[in-house]
Amino acid sequence: MSDQQAAEIIIEVNDFGGVYANVPETMAKEKYSEAYLKTLLKKADCFGITFEESVHDEINELISSAQSGRVKIGNKEDAVVDVLIPYDKLTAKLSISTARGGKQAGVQEIMAALGSRNVDLSLVKKKRIVGLILQGRCSEAGSLVEVEIAKGYPPQHGQDTRFESLQGEISERLPSESRDGSLEYRDLEELLSVEEGIQLMRMIPATEPKKGINVIGEEIEAKEGSVHEFSAGDGVAICSKNPNVLISNMKGQILS
Numbered sequence: 379m380s381d382q383q384a385a386e387i388i389i390e391v392n393d394f395g396g397v398y399a400n401v402p403e404t405m406a407k408e409k410y411s412e413a414y415l416k417t418l419l420k421k422a423d424c425f426g427i428t429f430e431e432s433v434h435d436e437i438n439e440l441i442s443s444a445q446s447g448r449v450k451i452g453n454k455e456d457a458v459v460d461v462l463i464p465y466d467k468l469t470a471k472l473s474i475s476t477a478r479g480g481k482q483a484g485v486q487e488i489m490a491a492l493g494s495r496n497v498d499l500s501l502v503k504k505k506r507i508v509g510l511i512l513q514g515r516c517s518e519a520g521s522l523v524e525v526e527i528a529k530g531y532p533p534q535h536g537q538d539t540r541f542e543s544l545q546g547e548i549s550e551r552l553p554s555e556s557r558d559g560s561l562e563y564r565d566l567e568e569l570l571s572v573e574e575g576i577q578l579m580r581m582i583p584a585t586e587p588k589k590g591i592n593v594i595g596e597e598i599e600a601k602e603g604s605v606h607e608f609s610a611g612d613g614v615a616i617c618s619k620n621p622n623v624l625i626s627n628m629k630g631q632i633l634s
Contacts (some may be wrong), residue, residue: 380598386413389422395480396453397424402439403446405410405542410441419451419479425453456480457514461527467592468532470497472507473524474514482515490525498595501528527592532591536603540582544623577617579624581608 387410388400399415412434419425429452440447455478462471471492475484488507492499513523523526586602608616609623617623 381619385409387418388420389424389451390448391422391454395570397422397427397451397454397479397576399433399437399449399451401440401445401447401449403440403444406439407438409436412552415451416592417462424451424454424479428456428520430564435565452479454479455520457483457487459487460489461482461497462524463495463497463593467594467596468530468590470495470502470528470593471524471526472510473522476517476521476523478516478519482511492573496594497528498530498591499591501530501591501593501595503527505527528588528593530592530598534588535601536587537585538604539584539606541606542580542582544577544580574626574629576626577623578614578626579608581606581622581624583622589617 385406387402387405390398390400391604392398397419399418415437419427422442433451434451436447436449440449451592455475457480458475460473460474460475463469470492472488474488476482485507492502492527503526506527510523510525510527517523553581554618579605584603587602589600590598608621613626613628614624615627617625
């Protein structure tokens, strides 16, 4: 082995992810640089680990004094997967803090994270898992990538019974002012008159409530709508052909 080959820093990783630089005593001072160290770390599959500026000082000191030594650079950190679920549990967001020289997140890690939060897998958008993994592997070491991974269904509360006038709104009636300044109330008696058999009002029945489901598979109760029925009286009747329609059963005036 030549001296040139021997005078290289060797990167060592222990069983606990600790990363060290083994500096030979014959290492040339002009050969060492930050870029040189990053290249070695990349070759050792440790690219992206964080380390203090003091690491360079320690290595340079060994090289300058022509001493061999072992310098702790830092630690490999695996990617961290997290599942974020808000208070209402209607959505789930998946996040990956990308690896710093350690193991990148894959399907196995993501499925384990979803399982730990009891996410209902039938609600998971599985294509987004693949997309997030690829995004994480293309992102800078230690960066955060995230995506909404699942979405539940909110409850659909029942709507109250509604009534719709089929004769339009009767305009607001105000008393007119007479010449002497007094108010004339006789105009208020001028009410709309209809023929027998005219449709007056339509009832729109209350709708059925529909339960929702959150991202961990729990049902969300829905509220019942208020149910009301037609109350036929003098001059009006429920249509025999359509029980949701109220008709006039005699000629007369519509009271507002």
